[in-house]
Amino acid sequence: MGAKYLCCLPLRLGVLLISLVQFxxxxxxxxxxxxxLxxxxxxxPVFENNDHEEVFFHFSSRTKTVGIILAAVYGFVALIAFTGFVGAIRKRASYVRVFSSxxxxxxxxxxxxxxxxxxxxxxxxxxxKKICIGQSTDQKVIDNCNDLNKGKNVxxxxxxxxxxILSQAYGVYIVSSYAKKLRNEEFLDQESFGFKGPGYAPVSEESHPLTHQGPYPYADNSHSFGGKA
Known part of the structure; x- marks a missing residue:
């Protein structure tokens, strides 16, 4: 039986779901x-608000740079996640290891x-509190940020x-376990295909000469067929 997670679900299914959602x-x-951008x-206009008014954005050069970097990073993450998805489908340990990393x-x-x-x-x-409030002038936002350090809010x-973090750690466990499982299967396959039966030691003429050394025993009439002792 294959390795499981959540008691009964196969690891491969978990990797497929995690990589697909991440992608x-x-x-x-x-x-x-x-x-x-x-x-x-x-x-x-980027979108329309509730009053059907067009909303325009005006970014500084620094904000544009950060946005471009984030878009590229998330695109790269999507590519790696898709690699993990393909690796789970085709059972490629190297692909799944990249996604696990x-x-x-x-x-x-x-x-x-x-x-x-x-x-x-x-x-x-x-x-x-300043970071929480930001540029907001909404009194509810200000009150909520001021109350963050009180009682249940902590x-x-x-x-x-x-x-x-716990959910992410469990996802790491599932993917890394499946990558290890595939790596072990590939190792066993290589071992089985590379198996060699017992070899035969070469026989040299010095140790086992092919011709008889010395006088031929049946050349003597006493040893030959039909001969008389």
Whole structure:
């Protein structure tokens, strides 16, 4: 029986689902960023608001650069995720390993960002409030940001930060386990195809001469057929 996750589902199915979701999500983000950047560069409206008014964006050169980099990064992630999807379909360990490395790197980056948010949240609460409020003048937003350090909001913040990490870590476990499984299967296949039966030692004339050395025993009449002793 193959390896399972969530008690009964095969690892291969898990990799297929994870890579497919990652591909569509990353491709969607990359596509949206590209769409917004192109529309802004053309001076055309990006969307219409609830009042059917056209909304235009005007980005600074720095914002455009960041947007282009993010669109390229998400496009690259989508490509790697598609590679993992193909690897799961065709059972290619190398493809799945590439996707596994991407997830591991993403998990490490996510952990670093969460730690940075925790440090900022608990060590410099005033700065965190400023980041939370941003340029908003909505009193509800301001009140919610000011209440983040109170009671249940602290636990809500911690849980909201940890749950994505745990889910990402479980995804890394599934993909890496399947990559290891495929690698072991490829190793066993190579071993079986490369199996060689017992060899035969070469026989040299010195150890086993092909001709009899010395006098031929049946040349003597006493040893020959029909001879008399």
């Amino acid at each position: 569509f999500a990353s491709a969607l983000v990359s596509g949206l960023l590209t769409f917004v 192109v529309r802004e560069a053309q001076g055309r 991407l997830l591991q790197g993403s998990l490490a980056l996510q952990v670093v960002l969460v730690i940075a948010y925790f440090v900022l949240y608990f060590a410099d609460k005033d700065e965190f 636990w809500a913040f911690v849980v909201a930060a940890i749950i994505p």
